[in-house]
Amino acid sequence: xxxxxxxxxxxxxxxxxxxxxxxxxxxxxxxxxxxxxxxxxxxxxxxxxxxxxxxxxxxxxxxxxxxxxxxxxxxxxxxxxxxxxxxxxxxxxxxxxxxxxxxxxxxxxxxxxxxxxxxxxxxxxxxxxxxxxxxxxxxxxxxxxxxxxxxxxxxxxxxxxxxxxx
Numbered sequence: 001x002x003x004x005x006x007x008x009x010x011x012x013x014x015x016x017x018x019x020x021x022x023x024x025x026x027x028x029x030x031x032x033x034x035x036x037x038x039x040x041x042x043x044x045x046x047x048x049x050x051x052x053x054x055x056x057x058x059x060x061x062x063x064x065x066x067x068x069x070x071x072x073x074x075x076x077x078x079x080x081x082x083x084x085x086x087x088x089x090x091x092x093x094x095x096x097x098x099x100x101x102x103x104x105x106x107x108x109x110x111x112x113x114x115x116x117x118x119x120x121x122x123x124x125x126x127x128x129x130x131x132x133x134x135x136x137x138x139x140x141x142x143x144x145x146x147x148x149x150x151x152x153x154x155x156x157x158x159x160x161x162x163x164x165x166x
Contacts, residue, residue, distance in 0.1 A: 011134070021108040029104050030074075034059070036107055038067050039076060039097050047090045076100065 025033055034057075041056050042048060048056070054064040068091060071077040076097040082088040093101075116124060135141050 007134070018108060025105060025107070029100060031100075031104075033107055033109075034063075034067055035071055036104060037109075038064065038071065039093060039101055040107070042077065042091060042093050043098070043101055047092050049088050049090060053091065071097075 022033055025031065025036060029036060031039070037057060038053060041053060045052075045056075050061050050064050050068065053059075053068075054061045057064065059067075068077055068079065072079065074096075076094055078092045078094055079089050080092070082090050116127075119127075132141070135143075
């Protein structure tokens with residue numbers, strides 16, 4: 001029983017860390033983790049299409065569109081039709097977004113990714129194997145998930161509704 005408890009406590013700590021970081025992010029920036037990641041992705045690329053952002057973030061185009069709708073309402077992104085190809089809509093960061101990103105905390109998954117990359121190959125593979133097995137044991141292997149460490153829905157309306165979702 002002791003080993004089972006150790007695993008369950010570790011899982012609970014992971015869930016709790018994600019929850020606390022999501023609340024901290026919402027409180028300090030007024031944004032969800034997916035919204036912040038989208039802004040950071042755009043900052044790194046300069047501009048992109050919805051499809052390009054969806055691919056980079058491993059999210060559906062519909063989800064990215066919903067996130068962009070919310071960010072546009074907050075005046076953090078600008079969408080413009082491409083002059084070279086009228087079928088494409090390009091997304092840019094506003095000056096407000098650039099300012100917000102300056103003081104934003106590091107997303108939890110970025111912090112995790114840095115440390116994960118420093119692990120030996122065998123350690124990385126062991127973690128992937130163990131976590132995949134845990135997901136299977138919890139009958140969660142078929143649940144669609146993106147590599148965004150956040151709780152609740154990815155397209156929450158705003159930070160006020162986020163508090164209710166958590």
